Every structure is written in structure tokens, then in C-alpha cells.
Amino acid sequence: MEERKVQLFEGKRIRTVWKEDEQEWYLSVVDVVEALTGTDDPRRYWSDLKRRLKAEGGQPYEKIVQLKLLADDGKMRLTDVVDAEHTLLIIQQIRSQKTEQFKQWLAQFSKRDISDNQIVKKEAFTHENGRNIRIRLNSDFDEMISIIDRARENTFRMVNRELINLYWNIGMYVSNKVKNGEWGKSVVKEFSEHIQVKRPEIKGFSPQNIWRMKQLYETYKDNEKLSSLLRELSWTLNTKILGCKTDEEREFYMQLAISNNYSSRELERQVESHMFERTLISGEINKPLVSKNTGLTIFRDGYVLDFLDLPERHSEKDIRKAIVANMRDFILELGTDFTFVGEEYRIRVGNTDFYIDLLFYNRRLSCLVAVELKITDFKPEHMGQLEFYLEALDRKVKKPDENPSVGLIICAGKDEAVVEYSLSRSMSPALVAAYQLCLPDKSLLENRLRELRDLRGLEEQDGDDIG
Template sequence: MAILRSRYEAAALANKELLKLYFGIGQYVSFHSRNKNWGNGAINSISNLLQQELHGVRGFSATNIKNMRLFYEGWEFMQPFLIDEKEPLFQFSEEELYQQLPSAELKNTNRQLSTDELDGSFVIRQLPTDELQNEFFGLFLKNGFTHHITILNNTENIEERMFYIQKTAMEFWNTTTLKHHLKSNLYQRQGKLAHNFQSTLSERHFKEKAIMAFKDEMLLDFINIEDADEEPNERVLEQAIVQNIKKFIMALGAEYSFIGNQHRLIIEDEEYFIDLLFFNRQIQSLVAIELKKGKFKAEYVGKMNLYLSALDEMVKQPHENPSIGIILCKEKNNKIVEFAFRDTSKPMGVVTYKTYNDLPEAYKNILPNTEMLKGLL
């Protein structure tokens, strides 16, 4: 354990220093390129010079230098944490740079840049409190540069970026998982689940965690029905999910463990089967998922209520929280869901899903079709 801890700490320190270096380079490149001190070819020339001087060192292509600029401009308010104003981490020599860059790629080369001018060109925004700043900075440093660039290229505002930074760091997303959640608009859908948790869960922290543990809609782009007009029935949908359980858990969210499909319950000598049963470690609850084709119907609630009562009495461990039920269907009417849940005693929610066939044409072309997959196999 000591060896693993030491290696992890070394990797975390290396990542921190790399982010600080890239942020410093990004600040410098942003100032000169945005203020028109450089021509269009300056970044390419800098890349070539760096690669000549640092032979064999990767990460300084023109594209990556532009990503460093994006990194700085996207997280400009993090400057007090990442750059020591008394001892700058990274600084080009103006005279050396101007001597090496072709004159056509420089503008206003005779103008000296003052410290006041440089400092005055940036707006430093602060997070509300020191505690929040330090907490976010810790999560910020746990993300690799590729994660940062992926987030910056696919988000529109600072709140959304902070959301993905926190989720990626806390749930250890790799870039594939991060791209999946960005593509499925997790930020917009998080916490918007149609549910009855407010009336059925009494413990406030558990209630808040439960609301954030589920999405309003799931993207099941691994399910491709050959007939685009045909909607898969429950059994076909279940088989496709079980065959792609890793992808389904990725779509479902973090901290889920798959217990099984067609989970058998015996109540007074009668058998009942839950389509999919999971355990969520974060909320410490069993999660029963019922698969339904078409629109949500009010009668689905009664059966789910039965399943949850049986799970709480016969399966749930004493230290675990109450079981939660999710009805996964193609469509829902929120008013019907509200009325159906109004007098129920068990926590449950309704989630809709989209399959490959529901994706816009532009997204479909990104994925291989059935014939292409057959050919590859």
C-alpha cells in the first residue's frame, strides 16, 4: 500500500506541475495572440522552435499550444492558484523570441509590454469562499490536461465546466466515460428526474444524494434495432442491456454494481421477477429497474411498489437505505407520473431512454452500423 500511495502521490504532483506549466504558457500565448502582437504563423513557429530546442519532448505541437491557450482562457479565474506572480513559472524572453520569429509573424515588435499592462488585461474572478476555492482546486488538479480540454471544448459556461470537473475527479472517469456523459448532456439532465423522493424519503442528505444519483433520460446508443420503425419489447431491451452491461452502467452513472437480471422474489409461494437489480454504493441502496416499451402507464407503479416492499423486507441489509425503483420507458407525461406517485409510500422515479435509432443522422454516422460491425468481426 505504501508503494502504491507513493506512486499515486508522485503522479498527482507531476500532473499538478504539468497543469501549471501549460497554464503559464497558455497565459503568455493568449496575451500576445489575442492582442495582435503576433501574426497568424507565430504559434507554428514557436512550436517548431520548442521542438528543435527540446528534441524528443512531446506535447508542444501547434495544436497543443493552442489547447494551452484554451486551457488558460477557460480557467482564467484559477490564475491565483496556478501562477506565482512573484516567481512566474513560465516566461519567454521577449528579445530572444523576437530574434527567432520571422518578422512577418510579429506585429508591434518595438513596443515594450509593461507589468501593469499585462496584469490589467486579465479579469480574476473568485469562487465565493476560501473553503470552496480550495475544495474545487483540489478536484481541478486531479483531472489530466486531456480531460480539461475535452470539457472546455464541449461546455458553454463555468457552472457546467465545474460540474464535469468535480464528477470526473470524484468518480474517476476516463476520457471515454467523460465524452459519453458530455454527449448525453448529463449536466442539463442531472437532478431533473421525475420522482417522489420528497414525500417518501425523510433523511435530507440521503434524499439529496438520491435525486442526484439518477438522470431524467438515458442514452442507450449501443442498442440498434435493424427495423428503425420497430420499438424493442422489454425482453429484447433487457437482453441488449445485459450483453452490454458495462456500457449500460456507464450510461446509468457511477457507483453502480450489477446484481442480476430477472431477479427472483418469492412472496407467499408466488414468483415475481425484477428485470434488472443493482446496488448503488454512493447512496447505499438497492435499485430495481423495470423496463417498459412505449409510454409510462400508471399501473406500472403498483408492481414497482410491491417489488420495493419485498426487497426492503427480504433482501435489504440492516445498514442499507431503503430500496429505490426506476421505471425505464420510452416516453412519459410528467403530470401522469405526478398523479401516479402522489399516494405511494416507496421511493421511485421514471427515466426515459433513447436508442441508436433515435439519434439524429449526424450522430448516427459517427457510429459503425450493423453491417460494418459484421464486416469487422
């Protein structure tokens, strides 16, 4: 029996086949090549690599088989595939900065112990001494590439730090001139034009940018901690944060961007969706649950799924398919360290197959995360279903060194009292969150946060009075 599924690695489609008789997953090699290299012609890339592997002889070339997979034209066509073990051997021949991430994804997806030691022990391509030397050399070369990459990253950080220092000093100079009444808008405009005339090759000194430099200096000049943090971010990222109202909010987005290595688009998305307020609200609402399981702090009380572009009337299948199609944006909204494992993940209990809507793995928690989607308001029976899935995952899928699986129900709405009752006696680590399909209003979130904090303060005061 064969089961075909499309898996996602960092938003890239990888067609796979589960062969029941072998208890083994097979992956489309051309899809793996495209995911790792980003090449516009993955078939040509694979053809050249395949020819080289054939010339070298031995594994993994001998392990390449052809199975029928759904092609872009909608037809089932024979496609080169290899099992997970030999996929690992092939990717060692592909130069990509995503190799380590792919290994981790493959390890979770295929549930194998994947390491460089395993590769060497398998004597990947042949038992001949000359070939083993080639493997060791490739490992040495990859190590040197890593050293080069780290040096380039350090150089970029150094250059960026100096650039931010320059903008800071210009901002300080302009701020003092304006404060003393010596400069105004017209002078700043003349200053910008003067730079363009004298040094036309220098970019980034438009009047608008110069005013931003002034704003940068004035915003952070009295905050030593943030004035240090801002030098870890690019100028573009800093401009996304400048509009925040408080130092607390600015620090939140700075730390978020640094720890997650956000692009400009990703940070802009988090700011526009008011991640700061939503995270604080979740912290207040989920505080009782988090006190029992600190790992649940990575989850939020609600998720904004505006990027799914769904109509008001939609089915659970619609939302699931839309999430899979927009997995990169969904993981950005979901949080850090999540790796997508599968859609409608099949798990057999007794003689019955059950399907988990979405299954992830979280590296920070070292556990599987089952996500169930509901287009209705939360109901107590939803928790029973989720607990069943978590028990099945822990018994049948979880590795001995992994933590118990965690569950998340994302539903259209929820009554906090019903959720609290449903979770009060639950032994499973689980949370319930509501989703919305449009960006929230910042002022409404601020009011909600204020109400929750006031309520929490009253509860703590009552507790002190009783004591």
C-alpha cells in the same frame, strides 16, 4: 435443484450456480480469475494457482468441485467452482487492484458479511501455525502494496499538476503575446517547430495544442475555483471540457470527472450526451419527489441508451439483454456507486416466482435498486408491479442495516401528469424515467431547461402572491 446464471462484475462475465439444497451460490473460479486479473489466459493462471493451493493443502483446495457450465463453444462442460465463502479465500491469493471492489460485489451477490476479520477467523488454508503465519504475512504484504499504490497515485497527481502548471504558463505567455499583437498563427507554428528542432524528445507542443493552452488560460484566468480544479484533471480531460459554454457547465464536468475518476472515453461520453443539461432538467422535474426522499437525487428524468445499438422495433427482452451486454456503459449512464446484482432476479412470494428485470445495489444509498424496463409509455399499473417487488425485496432480501429498496421504471415515454398521480400516494421510494436510443440535441435540452425554470419561477411567484 440447480439454477445457472451469468452475473457481471464490472462488465466481466462470471458464471454461477445456485444449489437449492445447500442454499448456496457457486462461482466459476476461472471467470473470477479473469475478472480480477484481466489475463489473456485465465485457465493457465488458475491451473498454476490451483497447483500451489494443492501443495499447501487444506482449504480452499478441498472445497473445489466441478459442475457443468455453459462454455464458449455452447456446450455444457465440467468447470471448477467454489462457494462464495471459499471464493473469498481464493481471491486473497490473487494480486489485483480490484480485490476490495470484488469483495463488495461478492457480499451483495451472495448476501454474506465479508471482511478481512472473517478470513482470518476461518483460518483460511489450515490450522497449522506455519500456515497462519503465511496468512498474516500475506495480509502485511497486501498492506504494503496498498501503500505503494497510494504513493504512485500521489506521484502521478504531483506530476500532472506540474504539467498543467506548465501548460497554463505557456498559455498565459502566448495569450499576452497575441493580445499585444506580437504573435499570430504563423509565429505559434514557428514556435512549435522550434521546440521540435531544439528538443525533439518533448511531445505535446503541436500548434493546435499550444492554442489550447492559450484557450485554457483565457477560459479560467478569472475563476480562482476552476483554475484550481483543473489541476486535478489530466490535460486530455481538460481538453474535453474546454468546449463547454459556461463556468457552471465546466465545473459540473470537472467535479464529475474527479469524483468518479473518469477515463477520457467516459468523460467524453458524458459531455456528448449532455449530462449537464439532463441533470438540471431532472432536478427541476423531480423536485417534488426529491423533497420527500433526498436519496432520489441520484436518479434522472431520462436516460440515453444509444450505446445499446437497438433497432427501432425491439422487445423488453432485447433491451434487457443489450443492457447486460453493455453493463459498463449502462452504469456510467445510470450514475455513481451502482453495483450490478443480477438479471431477471428471482424472488419467491408464497408459491410463486417473480423476476425483477435488473437488480442493483447502490453504495451511497446503502440499498437495493430494482429496475423495471418497459418498451411502452408509462402506465399506472407499472407502479403497482414495482411496489410489489420493493416490498418483496425489503422482506426477503434486504439486510437489517440497509435502507429500504428503491425502484426505477425506465420506459419508452411518460405523461408527467399520469406519473405524478401514480406517485402521489405511493409510500415506496420510486421514480419513472424515459429512455431514448439516440443522443439528444443540446439546443432542445437548453430550451427545455429554460422552460422548466421559467415555469418554476412563475409557480414560486404565485405562491408568494398568495402568501
